Amino acid sequence: MRALAPRVVEGLNGALHRLFAERPALHLLGEDVLDPYGGAFKVTRGLSTAHPDRVLTTPLSEAGITGVAAGLALSGDQVVVEMMFGDFAALAFDQLLNLVSKSVTMYGHRVPMPVVVRCPVGGGRGYGPTHSQSVQKHFVGIPNLSLYETTPFHDPYLLLSHALDHGPSVLFEDKVLYTRRSFTDGVVDEHLRYTVVGAAPGWAHVAPADGSPADVVLLCPGGVAHRAVEAAGLLRDRGIAVHLLVPGRLYPLDLDEVLPLIAGARLVAVAEESTEGGTWGAEVAAHVHRSCWQDLRAPVLMLSSADSIVPTAPHLEARVLLGAQRIAEEVAAAVGTVPGVVSDAVPDVVPGAVPDAAPEAEAVGVPVTAPKLNNNDETYVLLEWLVAEGERVAEGAPLVELETSKAVEEIAAPASGYVRASVAAGTEVPVGAVLAHLVPTAPAATAAPPAAPVPPAAQTAPAPAPAPVAERSRTRVLDRVQQGIAAVVTRAHREVPAAFAALEVGVDHAIERLRALSEETGGEIGLAEAVVKAVAAARPAFPTLFGTLVDERTVALADTADVAVTVDTGTGLYTPVLRDCANRSVEELADDLMDFRLKALRGEFTARELDGGTIGVSLNLEPGVLVVSPIVLWPQLCMVSVSGPIARVLPVDGAPVVTTVVTLGLAHDHRVVNGREAVAFLRAVADSLCDPHQLDDLLRVTPADHDHRD
Structure with missing residues (x-):
């Protein structure tokens, strides 16, 4: 397995360190760029410590910063300017348009202007109207001003070097891209x-x-x-x-x-x-x-x-x-409008032509049914047909979208054929329902899919008269996500006889070590990732807790620790699954959790990402949360909960010491897991977090380590 590629923010930070080492005339100007803050997105981390005389924090004046940069460049220096947000480059527009760019050619000969203005841009992080814009277009076409943008393919050092040597320049840096890893070795994915x-x-x-x-x-x-x-x-x-x-x-x-x-x-x-x-x-x-x-x-x-x-x-x-x-x-x-472009691999069939001999099932068409997508929903909403009624679809091509309580899932065509829909978009369908047939010949005339059924009551009963204003009650209709949560909770309470155990864990050392690891890697690695790793590490000693109840006497044991973690956006609770957590580094888990949070905000999960967990972890890390008693996600047997960090005054060697603690809890299916085993499991997880040696072993696990052991 290949070593992890650096995140884009790590690449930018390393590029700046290298440029400062190579170019003694290089300066960096910006707001809050000094250590320990290191800039709003940590791109300048460590620079002010290594080069205190050349990394300068400035007042909140983008125009002033850019003007000073131009003056330094005209005096023979080189300058990188950091805008805290690219939106604020509008405040420096006059300097860029009328001083920085024009100075190159308005003195009768070409003047070097090695200035790069770095601008974090783009949305996707919920920062709002004045901190999320992509402002690149406003700078296109200014004479002498070059524009660059970070990518997951280009070496940030080469980009910054080129931008300085061909300045003045603006380097746009997508904020979401900061946390993503660069592509390396010519590989994007399997395709x-x-x-x-x-x-x-x-x-x-x-x-x-x-x-x-x-x-x-x-x-x-x-x-x-x-x-x-x-x-x-x-x-x-x-x-x-x-x-x-x-x-x-x-x-x-x-x-x-x-x-x-x-x-x-x-x-x-x-x-x-x-x-x-x-x-x-x-x-x-x-x-x-x-x-x-x-x-x-x-x-x-x-x-x-x-x-x-x-x-x-x-x-x-x-x-x-x-x-x-x-x-x-x-x-x-x-x-579809371009002549000569074929959008699937299905050979054309002349409408009305007699097909070759085929099994009887094909004569009436291959049924398309609603598959079982998760363990929580018994019905789905047919959201959209991706192929129009009467059109031909290739086997394996996306045919229809079904919406579960947590995700939208594309259903592929089980065979090639012409679509004859049985269910209209917007209809709620049970698992196993026939949605359409794929028939071997095109229909003589394309008919519209059936309309969504109207409930009988709506057909016959007149609309009720509105209640008097004084009698109206305030109501809230649960959306589909919340209805899904309700179904999961109801099933858990109905089918799982759960018990609960909890203990407090001191996490001062863990927090300090995780903060240092974040500084080393440029990632955001916290207690959530450490708890997931600690839970996964306990599987060999407590295999039953990672199993599934087959019948009253049998538990099917899982081969890997696939941990379902809670991600609560305020508008919906999701439980995406981190796969094979024991054999993956904490950095990889942090990357996946970051992706999960973004997908939760946008509602972009697939059914597969939400299915298949062998144990759950309920994350409730907000300060002040004392204890959380979670449900058990059927068919799992256990869910760990972790509370927010709380300061406790505890006696250590006879003296009061302020210690940071969290509460680890375990909701467990009492048919399989007894209280003694639950507490022993919690102590094993706690020891992995508290004991410095165990914690270091936990955080030191990398994919390369496991390749070597295997």
Whole structure:
């Protein structure tokens, strides 16, 4: 197993340290950039300690900071400026437009201006309208000003070096990208590979690993790269091969090295997070139309976020920002209008033609049924048909979306055929219900799918008269997520005879060690990850607690510690599963938890991510939470709870000492786990957190270690 790639924020921090070591005239200016804070996103951590005379914290004046940077550069120094948020670069716009950029050529000869303004940009973190914008488009086209953007493919050191040597420059850094790991060794995932092509800093060319030529070339900045990769996967499932192009430098735009690929595509698209109008994508489209007009089969498709401010509320933010699903849908729709593009691998069948001899089942069509997606829901909502009534679908292609209480799941076609729907979108269906048939020949006339059924009461009974205002009561209708929670809780209380045990655990050493580990790795590693690791480490000694009750005498034991953790967004409680926790590093678990929190905010979980846990952990780490008695998630047997940290005054060697404690609890199925075993398990978990040697062993486990042991 390969070593973990660095997070983008780690790469930026390492690049700055290297540049400061190599360039004695380099300075850094910004707000709150000194240690121990190290900047709002920790990109400058350690720099002020290593170079105290060249890393300067400044007043809250973006215009002032940028003006000073220009003065230093005109005097022969080099400067990196950090904007705390890219939105605030608007306050420095006058300096960038009228001093920094113009100084290069307004004195009769070309003047070096080695200034890089770093701007954290983009939404996805709930920071609201004035801290979430993608402002790149406002700087496109300023003479002498180069624009760069961090990507998961480009080396941050090479980007920053190039930006300083070709300054003045602005480096845009997507805030969500900070916590993601870079791609390395030319590998994106099992389906995609990448190479960096063209003159430095070049374009990352992401292509199918099987060598499929491009049906679609999708160009996007680095902050959209992960969404573009996800969209490429969704389109691959529809039989559309996508190649991605991600630049290290946005402007000036250099397409020469990638024009042959663009010209050979059936559709060219640009995806960016900014709103429409005067965008980088428009600049790309203009160049492509000018250079490849004779080869294009359709105009360049330009995709942007909605024409809106960026809301703070996660569900509203997700509606505004450009996401992977919308990229895939709009590209697929555009591909359908381009002559010669086949969106699946199914050979055309002439309507009305007599098919070859087939089994009797095929003569009436292959049924499409609602599969069992989880253990909690007995019904799902048919959210959307992905293939229209009467259209042909390939076996394995996405056919219909079902909404469970926690996730939206795509159901693939079990066979090839023409769709004859039995259930309309918006209908609630039980597990096993027939949703459609896939028939071998196209219907003579395409009929609309049936309308959602109207309850009999609604057909016959007149609408009740509204109650007098004085008699009306305030009500709240539970949404589908909360209804799902209610079903899980009800089942747990009905079917699991649970008992509960708890004990207090001192965590001062653990908190200190985790803080140090976060500093070392650049991640956000806390008690949540440590508790999950400690629970997983206890499985060999307590295998029954990780089992499933088969009958009154039999427990099926799990092979791995797959830990379901609670993620509460305030609008819904989710329990996504961290897989094989004992054999994965705490850094990997922290990465997964970060992804889970983002998916919970956006409601983007798949059913698989929420299913298959062998034990649960209820995280309630808010300060002041004393104790939590969780439910047991059937068919699991146990759920661990961890409370918030609380200060206790305890006697140590006869003297009062303030100690930070949390309460570890265990709700357990009393048919299988008795109180003595529950307490012993809790003590084992507590020892892993309290004992310095055990804690170090726990945190030291890496994938490489396990490869060696295996």
